[in-house]
Structures are given as C-alpha cells and as structure tokens.
Amino acid sequence: MKVLVAVKRVIDYNVKIRVRSDHSDVDLTNVKMAMNPFCEIAVEEAVRLKETGVATEVVVVTVGPKAAQEQLRTALALGADRAIHIDTSVETDNKVESLTVAKLLKGVVDEEQxxxxIFGKQAIDTDNNQTGQMLAALTGWGQGTFASEVKVEGDTLQVTREIDGGLQTVSLQLPAIVTTDLRLNEPRYAKLPDIMKAKKKLLEVKSPAEFGVEVVSNITLLKVEPPAERQGGVKVGSVDELVDKLKNEAKVL
Known part of the structure; x- marks a missing residue:
C-alpha cells in the first residue's frame, strides 16, 4: 500500500511571533521555518507503517513556495521515499487557501493512487483544521480525524479518535483519509546519514496548472493583532482582601 503524506511549512513553534508595524501580517524577516508539528506526526506514522510492512512506499507532498522543499527534504530524511512539491511561487504571493490545497492534493491523489x-489535523499558523476534511469530500473517501491510534487490518482501517467525550473508534474502508492528533506517536529525529541520503532521493516539482487548478485568493486578510499582554499577579494578605479584589477589580463576583 502506498501512503501519501501532506506536509506544510510554518514558522517554527519555538519562535516568538512578531507582527508587522502596519498590522498587515506576521513579520517573517529572518524567522526560522520548520515542518508543521502535526505534519511531523503524520510523517512518523507513515514511516512506521512502512517499517511494519503495512506500507510499501511513503510519498510526501507540499504546496507552497520553493523554500518549502526544505521541509520535504526533512520528511525524506525521516524515512519518506520520495517527494512532490507543488510550487505556488509564480501564481501568488498570498497564502494558498485550504480549498485550493485540497484541490491540488486531489490531483496528486488521482495520479499517485x-x-x-495522512495529514496533520491542523497547521499551527492558520489553525483551520479543514484541508483533510475537504480532500475527503473531493475524493469521496472515508475520513478519520483527530486520530490517536491507527490500525490497518487488510482493507479496513481502524482509527481511534479523540473527541470531547473521550475516545471513539471508527472503521474505514481503504482508501481513506486520516488526520493526526498529538498523542498518535512521538516523531523521531533525523540522523545525519539519513539527512545526507535524503539529498539523493527524488523530489519532483509540479505547478498548479498541471492539475488544472487556479490559485486565487477569496479571503482578504484585514488585520493581525498580537495577543494581549497578561498582567502580573498580585499577592493578597487575607481572604477578605481576595474577595474584595474579585468583586471590585476583577468583577467576577
């Protein structure tokens, strides 16, 4: 079985985000970029499926600028066999929207079969949590979202999902779409020999036009604001003082 994994280039989660002075967007000047953490989990799960003999090939794909090839090379170093980059640098400088990504991935699915x-459940930059579901709708395949456990049994996929009430297990007929949650696995680190080997693995570059998809923006970003700064806490000397502050300052009583 071939496994396709979608990954995304995002700001490294360790970086403190800066907003541009005109509040038009996030400032990306000299900012470290990395693979989306949920996508790392998706890659790890696909590689584990290959290591256990369930998968025969792992293909990673990303949609984005040329610089996103760095994240594809990372995925190759983690154990993926080959990569596909859908380069959107020429079409637009704006962010590619989820539905456009889903349509492009549908073209890849049709070619790769x-x-x-496997997707990460969401990207940490936009937090949309919708591309995997959109691709499931476009393909007509079953989907298991927020997966904390995945088991393949013949032509059936058992997915344990994390929901508000606890855990839910669904059975899907392959082919299927899975989006990963945090507790699915612990991603490995790429070793130096694997990083060197990744440079020789196939990375194919395609354009949106090859899939008959036009990259257009239907959403206008109006303003970006940093989160409000939290005020420091205070110590109180008695219960009466605490109640007074909760009632008269915090206005919660």
Missing amino acids: PGLV
Whole structure:
C-alpha cells in the first residue's frame, strides 16, 4: 500500500511571533521555518507503517513556495521515499487557501493512487483544521480525524479518535483519509546519514496548472493583532482582601 503524506511549512513553534508595524501580517524577516508539528506526526506514522510492512512506499507532498522543499527534504530524511512539491511561487504571493490545497492534493491523489492519505489535523499558523476534511469530500473517501491510534487490518482501517467525550473508534474502508492528533506517536529525529541520503532521493516539482487548478485568493486578510499582554499577579494578605479584589477589580463576583 502506498501512503501519501501532506506536509506544510510554518514558522517554527519555538519562535516568538512578531507582527508587522502596519498590522498587515506576521513579520517573517529572518524567522526560522520548520515542518508543521502535526505534519511531523503524520510523517512518523507513515514511516512506521512502512517499517511494519503495512506500507510499501511513503510519498510526501507540499504546496507552497520553493523554500518549502526544505521541509520535504526533512520528511525524506525521516524515512519518506520520495517527494512532490507543488510550487505556488509564480501564481501568488498570498497564502494558498485550504480549498485550493485540497484541490491540488486531489490531483496528486488521482495520479499517485495511494491507499491512505495522512495529514496533520491542523497547521499551527492558520489553525483551520479543514484541508483533510475537504480532500475527503473531493475524493469521496472515508475520513478519520483527530486520530490517536491507527490500525490497518487488510482493507479496513481502524482509527481511534479523540473527541470531547473521550475516545471513539471508527472503521474505514481503504482508501481513506486520516488526520493526526498529538498523542498518535512521538516523531523521531533525523540522523545525519539519513539527512545526507535524503539529498539523493527524488523530489519532483509540479505547478498548479498541471492539475488544472487556479490559485486565487477569496479571503482578504484585514488585520493581525498580537495577543494581549497578561498582567502580573498580585499577592493578597487575607481572604477578605481576595474577595474584595474579585468583586471590585476583577468583577467576577
């Protein structure tokens, strides 16, 4: 079975985000970029499926500028076999929207015919949590979102999902779409020999036009604001003082 994994280039989660002075967007000047953490989990799960003999090939794909090839090379170093980059640098400088990404990935799915597609449940930059679901709708495949456990049994996929009430297990007929949650696995670190080997693995570059998809923006970003700064706490000397502050300052009583 071939497994297709979608990954995204985002700001490294360790970086403190800066907003541009005109509040038009996030400032990306000299900012470290990395693979989306949920996508790392998706890559790890696909590689584990290959190591256990369930998957025969792991293909990673990303949609974005040329610089996103760095994240594809990272995925190759983690154990993926080959990569596909859909380069959107020429079409637009704006962010590519989820539905456009889903349509492009539908074109990749039609070409590659994978038995399973794995996503991170969401990207930490936009937090939309919708591309995997959109691709499931476009392909007509079953989907298991927020996966904390994945088991392949023949042509059936058992996905344990994290929901508000606890855990839910669903059975999907392959081919299917899975989006990963944090507790699915612990991603490995790429070793130096694997990083060197990744440079020789196939990385194919395609354009949106090859899939018949036009990259257009239907959403206008109006303003970006940093989160409000939290005020420091205070110590109180008695219960009466605490109640007074909660009632007269915090206005919660």
